[in-house]
Every structure is written in structure tokens, then in C-alpha cells.
Amino acid sequence: MRITRPPFAPVDFKDADLLDSAWYATADPHALWAQLRESDPAYYCDPADGREPFWVLTRYEDVSRVLREHESFSSRRGTMLCIVDLSMPDFASDEMMPDTDPPRHRQLREPVNRALTPRAIAAQEGALRRIVRDLLRPALDGEVFDIAQAALLFPMAFTGTLMGLPSEHWRRMSELTTMTVAYDDPDYAVGDAKTTLRLAHHELFDFFRTEVRSRAAGGTEATDVIGVLRAMDVDGEQLTERQLILNCYALLLGANVTTPHVAATMVRMMAHHPEQYRAARADPELRRPLLQEALRWASPASHFMRYAVRDVELHGKTVRAGEPVSVWLGSANRDERVFERPYEFDGTRQNNKHxxxxxxxxxxxxxxxxxxxxxxxxxxxxxxxxxxxPAGEVRHLASNFVAGYKNMPVRLTPRAGLTDRKLAGAGA
Ligand code: HEM
Structure with a gap:
């Protein structure tokens, strides 16, 4: 999706189809969100074609409230607006971490948390640095380089390493995870949207089934995340094979469909705001706020969804128990009630509560x-x-869930005096 700035042309949001993935590849959701925040912060979207209606919340305060208040807004019936019928039960309810509420949620989150401790993550630093160098090195020959395409493999390489997934499958897995969120994008669709989703799920679940079973057949416990999850018990119970598969899928999806777009954003912003990067080169203290600003700016997960558990009053309207409520993170992160100059990329932004x-x-x-x-x-x-x-047209992903890039051609100028040793990573 495009990231634009005011003044926005007026948008008639009654005409905008928030479910239409193709719309996000070409249109300007920021113009729509800004208008909704101002004039209808609890908008009831009732598609004319008979699809299930849903609420649209765009202000920071409401988005934050819904995500925190699990007693009023449940995750058990799914968390993404997609092509599935919103009135149907969710296939992974109570089994896949994102689709659970506390206290069940804690039972599934705890083992993953134990596998992703700060220590386990810190132990990956050397490997991660090599992955990053591998990503950038081919771009340093002065030729046009598509950072959006290259970045797709970036999270796959680090989650793949951590989960012990064979590297020959990484490219296909990255493609399959993108298919699950961009099922309408002509570059990813295989037949119609439902077929694309089904195919991607089927292949990913099959893949994880093989991985889980290979850990079981190995005799000694594997030390990768899948092995650790298999071996763990929470409150006296081990995860079932189905739960292991679903939660591996959630981890891979969570990483793959979001991280590349922040990576591409960081590179793009270097072209637009070179002075902010020069300052961060001179002063390492400026790097953290710069990264936080890239996260706010990119907001790759556009929305999440919950279902109301009870009637809730919002901006003078009543959300009825059972109704789907979508919250728009990309909009909350530009809310002028919370962020000063929200449409300005400011790598020194303080108190960035994105x-x-x-x-x-x-x-x-x-x-x-x-x-x-x-x-x-x-x-x-x-x-x-x-x-x-910048070295060519930026193309956006057709997805109502991920604000992402498909292509972003750039030309990188290497710093003077780079030695082969440094490029190979030995200087790190
Ligand atoms: C810049 C990168 C990322 C962004 C912007 C992002 C964004 C998010 C957001 C907004 C949520 C909350 C969902 C909700 O409230 O329903 C979430 C949850 C989650 N993310 Fe990420 N994510 C990123 C990277 C990752 C990575 C690297 C992984 C895996 C290693 C991951 C795995 C997950 C999982 C499994 C959940 C569900 C947690 C739960 O239900 O308790 N994400 N992510």
C-alpha cells in the first residue's frame, strides 16, 4: 500500500471496499483512515454484496483498547479479515496461539516464549549478522537491486535457522507464506483466492508435519525451536502434533509476512532522509529511535481482528456481542491525537509508542x-x-492484511574503502 501524506483528497469511505486486496496495491488507505479517524471512528462496514458486516476502528486509543481487553474482544474466532466467511468458526480456535484467549493462550504462548528467550535470540547474533551481510553484499556492485524481493528471504533465514528448517525449502516457504496473505495478488495467486489459500496452507502444514515427525524419529531431542516445543510440557500436557504444526505455522507466518517490509522501508528511508542515517552512523544512540520510527512508518500488519464477547459502547454506537471488530494498526500509528507530525519520518522521535x-x-x-x-x-x-x-517503480502487495512491497529497485553506493575482508564479514 502507498504511504502518502496530507493534504488528502476527500474519500467517500462508504464506497471503499476495505476487504478488497487489490485496492491496497494501488489506492491510498491512509487518506481513508485519516477521514475515518476524524469523522467516523467506529465505522460499521456493511458490504453491499452481502458479505458479513464488521466494525472498523482507526483511532489509537480504540485499537489499543481492543487489543488489550481480551475479556470483551476475543481472538478465538480468528484475527484476520480475509476471504473466509466471518460468520464461520475458526479452524485453529484454541489450538493456535493467536486464535486463543487467556488462560488457554498462556498455555500455548509459554512454550514458545521459553524457546525464544532473550538468551536463545542473542545466541543467534553471529548467524544473523551473516544473513544480513548475505542480503546486502550482492547489492554493493552498483547495479540495480530489488530490495523488496531480496528482503523476503531475510526473516526466512533467521526463523529457518532457529527452527532448524532445511535451507533448500526456504524460498518456497517464503512464497507460500506470502500466498496466505496476498491470495489475490496476480504474482502469487494460483487460481482463485480460496484455491490459493487452501494450496498454501496444505503445503505448509504438510511441510511442518514432516519436520515435527523427523524430530520424533530422531531419538535424541533436537535443540531447535521445533524440538524444544515438542519436548516441553505446560501444566502437565505436551502439545499435540496438530498444535505443534499450527504454532510452527503461526511463527513462520508472523515473521515472514511482516519483517521484509520493515527492512525494505529502512533502505528506502535512507534514500529519502540520508541526513538521519548519517547522524545515526556518527551516534549509535540514534539507531534505536531510527529503527522504532521505521517500524511505526512501515506498520506492516495493517489490521487485526477480534469478536466482541459482550455489548460494548464505542463513540455512541453499540458493538453487539458476537460482531467482528477490525482494528487498524497502520491508522493508529498515524493518529494525530498521539503522534506529533505523524506523517513525517523522524528518526529522532522520542516516546514512540507505536x-x-x-x-x-x-x-x-x-x-x-x-x-x-x-x-x-x-x-x-x-x-x-x-x-x-531509488532506481525504478515501487510496486505494492495486493493484501488487505499486509502493507507490503513487491518490488523496490534501488542502487546502493558502497562506502569508500570497503575491503573484501569487511564485505565477507570477517571484519565484523
Ligand atoms: C517487524 C516484524 C513483525 C511485526 C511488525 C509483527 C507484528 C505482530 C503483531 C501486530 C502481533 C499481534 C497480533 C494480535 O494482536 O492478534 C503479532 C503477533 C505475533 N507475531 Fe509478530 N510481528 C513481527 C515479527 C514476528 C516474528 C519475527 C515472529 C516469529 C519469530 C512473529 C510471530 C508472531 C506470533 C506467533 C504472534 C502471535 C502471538 C500471540 O498470539 O500471543 N512475529 N506480531
Whole structure:
């Protein structure tokens, strides 16, 4: 989706189809969100074609409230608006971490948390740095380089390593995870949207079934995340095979469909705001706020969804028990009630309370891993790259869930005096 700035042309939001994935590849949701925040912050979207209606919340305060208040807004019936019928039960309810509420949620989150401790993540730093160098090195030959395409493999490489997934499958897995969120995008669709979704799910679940079973056949317990999850018991119970598969899928999806777009955003912003990157090169203290601003700016997970558990009053309207409620993180992160100059990329922004990783019990469990990977990417960009220049048309993903890039051609100028040793990573 495009990231634009005011003044926005007026949009008639009654005509906008928030479910239409193709719309996000070409249109400007920021113009629509800004208008909704102002004039109808609890908008009841009732599609004319008979699809299930749903609520649309765009203000920071409401988004944050819904994500925190699991007693009023449940995750058990699914958390994404997609092509499935919103009135149907969710296939992974109570079994896949994102689709649970506390206390069941804690039972599934706890083992993953134990597998992704800060120590386990920190132990990956060397491997992560190599992954980042591998990502940037081919771009340093002065030729046009598509950072959006290259970044797709970035999270796959670090979650693949952590989960012990064979590297020959990484490219296909990355493609399959994108298919699950961009099923209408002509570059990813295989037949119609439902077929694409079914095919991607089927292949991913099959893949994880094989991985889980290979850990079981191995005799000694594997030390990768899948092995650790298999061996763990929570409150006296082990995860079933189905739960293992679903939660591996959730981890991979969580990483793959979000992180590349923040990586691409960081590179793109270097072209638009070189002075902010020069400042961060000189002063490492500026790197953290710069990365946080890239997360706010990119907000790759556009929305999440909950179902109301009881009647709730919002802005003078009543959300009835059982109704789907979508909350728009990309909009909350531009809310002028919370952020000063929200449409300005300011790498020195203080107190940046963005919701890119969500908030509340489902706060992104991969945030530590994603942050470390992106921090290393920023360090390496500053170390290896003098300048970034846009070199062609930026194309956006057709997805109502992910605000992402399909293509972003750039030309990188390497810093003067880079030695082969440094490029190979030996200088790190
Ligand atoms: C920049 C990168 C990332 C962004 C912007 C992001 C965003 C989010 C957000 C907004 C949520 C909250 C969902 C909700 O409230 O329903 C979430 C949850 C989650 N994320 Fe991430 N994520 C990122 C990276 C990752 C990575 C690297 C992993 C895996 C290693 C991951 C795995 C998950 C999982 C499994 C959940 C569900 C947690 C739960 O239900 O308790 N994410 N993510």
C-alpha cells in the first residue's frame, strides 16, 4: 500500500471496499483512515454484496483498547479479515496461539516464549549478522537491486535457522507464506483466492508435519525451536502434533509476512532522509529511535481482528456481542491525537509508542528476534552503504492484511574503502 501524506483528497469511505486486496496495491488507505479517524471512528462496514458486516476502528486509543481487553474482544474466532466467511468458526480456535484467549493462550504462548528467550535470540547474533551481510553484499556492485524481493528471504533465514528448517525449502516457504496473505495478488495467486489459500496452507502444514515427525524419529531431542516445543510440557500436557504444526505455522507466518517490509522501508528511508542515517552512523544512540520510527512508518500488519464477547459502547454506537471488530494498526500509528507530525519520518522521535507489534496479551512474540535482525541490518547498512538511490517503480502487495512491497529497485553506493575482508564479514 502507498504511504502518502496530507493534504488528502476527500474519500467517500462508504464506497471503499476495505476487504478488497487489490485496492491496497494501488489506492491510498491512509487518506481513508485519516477521514475515518476524524469523522467516523467506529465505522460499521456493511458490504453491499452481502458479505458479513464488521466494525472498523482507526483511532489509537480504540485499537489499543481492543487489543488489550481480551475479556470483551476475543481472538478465538480468528484475527484476520480475509476471504473466509466471518460468520464461520475458526479452524485453529484454541489450538493456535493467536486464535486463543487467556488462560488457554498462556498455555500455548509459554512454550514458545521459553524457546525464544532473550538468551536463545542473542545466541543467534553471529548467524544473523551473516544473513544480513548475505542480503546486502550482492547489492554493493552498483547495479540495480530489488530490495523488496531480496528482503523476503531475510526473516526466512533467521526463523529457518532457529527452527532448524532445511535451507533448500526456504524460498518456497517464503512464497507460500506470502500466498496466505496476498491470495489475490496476480504474482502469487494460483487460481482463485480460496484455491490459493487452501494450496498454501496444505503445503505448509504438510511441510511442518514432516519436520515435527523427523524430530520424533530422531531419538535424541533436537535443540531447535521445533524440538524444544515438542519436548516441553505446560501444566502437565505436551502439545499435540496438530498444535505443534499450527504454532510452527503461526511463527513462520508472523515473521515472514511482516519483517521484509520493515527492512525494505529502512533502505528506502535512507534514500529519502540520508541526513538521519548519517547522524545515526556518527551516534549509535540514534539507531534505536531510527529503527522504532521505521517500524511505526512501515506498520506492516495493517489490521487485526477480534469478536466482541459482550455489548460494548464505542463513540455512541453499540458493538453487539458476537460482531467482528477490525482494528487498524497502520491508522493508529498515524493518529494525530498521539503522534506529533505523524506523517513525517523522524528518526529522532522520542516516546514512540507505536503499535506495529501490537499490545496486550498477543503482543508480538517475535518482536525481540525481529528487532535484533533489523538492528543488525541497520548497523550493516550504515557500515557498508554510503547512499541509496531509488532506481525504478515501487510496486505494492495486493493484501488487505499486509502493507507490503513487491518490488523496490534501488542502487546502493558502497562506502569508500570497503575491503573484501569487511564485505565477507570477517571484519565484523
Ligand atoms: C517487524 C516484524 C513483525 C511485526 C511488525 C509483527 C507484528 C505482530 C503483531 C501486530 C502481533 C499481534 C497480533 C494480535 O494482536 O492478534 C503479532 C503477533 C505475533 N507475531 Fe509478530 N510481528 C513481527 C515479527 C514476528 C516474528 C519475527 C515472529 C516469529 C519469530 C512473529 C510471530 C508472531 C506470533 C506467533 C504472534 C502471535 C502471538 C500471540 O498470539 O500471543 N512475529 N506480531
Amino acid at each position: 503499535l506495529a507489534f501490537g499490545v496486550g496479551p498477543h503482543y508480538c512474540i517475535g518482536s525481540g528476534l525481529a528487532t535484533l535482525g533489523l538492528q543488525l541490518l541497520l548497523d550493516e547498512l550504515l557500515e557498508l552503504v554510503e547512499a541509496v538511490e
